[in-house]
Amino acid sequence: GAAIPFYGEHQAGIVTPAQDRLHFVAFDVITDKKEDLVELLQKWTMAAARMTAGKDAGSIGAVNGAPEAAPDDTGEALGLPPSGLTLTIGFGPTLFRDAEGRDRFGIADKRPPALADLPRFAKDALKPEISGGDLCVQACAHDPQVAVHAVRNLARIGFGVVSVRWSQLGFGRTSSTSRSQTTARNLFGFKDGTANLKAEDTKLLQEQLWVQPGDGPDWMTGGSYVVTRKIRMLIETWDRTSLGEQETIIGRDKGEGAPLGKSKEFDEPVFAAVGSDGEPAIAMDSHVRLAHPDFNNGARLLRRGYNFVDGSDGLGRLDAGLFFIAYQRDPRKQFVPMQTQLARQDALNEYIRHVSSGLFACPSGIKAADDYWGRALF
Numbered sequence: 114g115a116a117i118p119f120y121g122e123h124q125a126g127i128v129t130p131a132q133d134r135l136h137f138v139a140f141d142v143i144t145d146k147k148e149d150l151v152e153l154l155q156k157w158t159m160a161a162a163r164m165t166a167g168k169d170a171g172s173i174g175a176v177n178g179a180p181e182a183a184p185d186d187t188g189e190a191l192g193l194p195p196s197g198l199t200l201t202i203g204f205g206p207t208l209f210r211d212a213e214g215r216d217r218f219g220i221a222d223k224r225p226p227a228l229a230d231l232p233r234f235a236k237d238a239l240k241p242e243i244s245g246g247d248l249c250v251q252a253c254a255h256d257p258q259v260a261v262h263a264v265r266n267l268a269r270i271g272f273g274v275v276s277v278r279w280s281q282l283g284f285g286r287t288s289s290t291s292r293s294q295t296t297a298r299n300l301f302g303f304k305d306g307t308a309n310l311k312a313e314d315t316k317l318l319q320e321q322l323w324v325q326p327g328d329g330p331d332w333m334t335g336g337s338y339v340v341t342r343k344i345r346m347l348i349e350t351w352d353r354t355s356l357g358e359q360e361t362i363i364g365r366d367k368g369e370g371a372p373l374g375k376s377k378e379f380d381e382p383v384f385a386a387v388g389s390d391g392e393p394a395i396a397m398d399s400h401v402r403l404a405h406p407d408f409n410n411g412a413r414l415l416r417r418g419y420n421f422v423d424g425s426d427g428l429g430r431l432d433a434g435l436f437f438i439a440y441q442r443d444p445r446k447q448f449v450p451m452q453t454q455l456a457r458q459d460a461l462n463e464y465i466r467h468v469s470s471g472l473f474a475c476p477s478g479i480k481a482a483d484d485y486w487g488r489a490l491f
């Protein structure tokens with residue numbers, strides 16, 4: 114239940130050991146006035162610093178204000194500990210130039226080249242109403258009520274300046290982002306996050322996660338780009354697939370999570386190995402082969418996704434899957450080529466559908482109480 118520091122070199126919620134719960138929200142900015150947007154970002158920063166410390170969103174609090182005024186906190190987190198809450202902000206491509214091509218806030222020239230719109234990938238089935246957004250906030254916590262409370266209060270504070278475009282709840286982190294964590298499982302029953310970038314990989318994090326000086330505009334130095342993909346998993350079809358076939362598709366065994374042909378979870382996969390049938394031990398079209406750095410120019414991701422179950426779909430099937438979240442230094446060199454390859458060849462595609470997509474530039478951390486989200490940008 115402890116608090117995670119809000120201030121720091123990098124934003125919390127990226128290499129922070131993945132909490133159990135997620136509420137991810139994307140907003141549209143509904144004003145053209147830069148001052149209003151900046152003022153909101155200042156208010157949000159203050160509220161975020163308070164809420165991540167386990168306090169009410171506003172300084173008066175949920176129940177201490179005047180009876181005739183709406184409270185400056187909604188109250189449902191009263192009495193709850195900070196629960197490891199992190200709030201991570203990102204700026205979407207449409208903040209720099211909207212769908213009509215307008216540069217509403219005079220920041221188009223500060224758009225990082227790495228924040229290039231994602232291409233359309235093979236088999237994409239994206240719904241625009243749950244994709245994109247001008248801003249995003251990723252709220253992670255060990256208690257769903259704490260994460261929802263944070264998002265709700267940011268939306269409340271943003272009334273008249275932003276409107277919620279879409280949001281997603283998630284549970285059961287599908288990745289570990291630190292070696293101190295055991296690997297959790299996704300809804301296909303497989304360990305997910307084994308070969309992830311981890312907080313301890315400091316050198317790799319500089320190469321693959323954090324934007325370095327000279328990569329693009331200075332305001333993003335020390336930040337990272339996040340790609341979100343809501344991936345529906347066709348659970349019922351998967352559940353009728355044999356264990357052997359499931360393992361072949363992933364390229365790892367289901368119990369231990371070891372690469373096929375090896376015995377332990379953290380053994381390195383040997384892609385050249387051949388089984389007794391003369392076929393590669395790890396199939397050419399398996400997910401881990403196609404996603405592995407050896408077949409992606411060395412590119413890696415810091416995955417931080419969550420399972421979701423949004424009830425059932427009215428046809429007797431679970432409306433469930435993976436809310437994929439991946440942080441990286443440059444999506445043009447990491448997510449985009451990797452997903453291009455996966456979308457064409459991955460054996461997993463028969464069992465999944467990408468239904469939403471998001472891309473956001475997450476600046477570096479807030480260093481002091483007088484700093485605010487996006488100050489370097491505006």
Ligand code: HEM
Pocket residue numbers: 299301303304305306307308309342344345346363365400401404405406413414434435437448451452455465
């Ligand atoms: C690895 C599942 C989507 C990138 C894995 C592993 C599993 C898995 C079980 C092996 C354990 C591990 O190392 O984490 C899934 C499922 C997906 C999905 C069920 C969709 C519902 C994606 C997408 C990407 C991706 C969209 C990126 C475009 C990776 C990477 C690895 C990985 C980079 C590590 C590969 C390695 O270095 O060995 N995934 N994944 N995955 N996945 Fe996925």
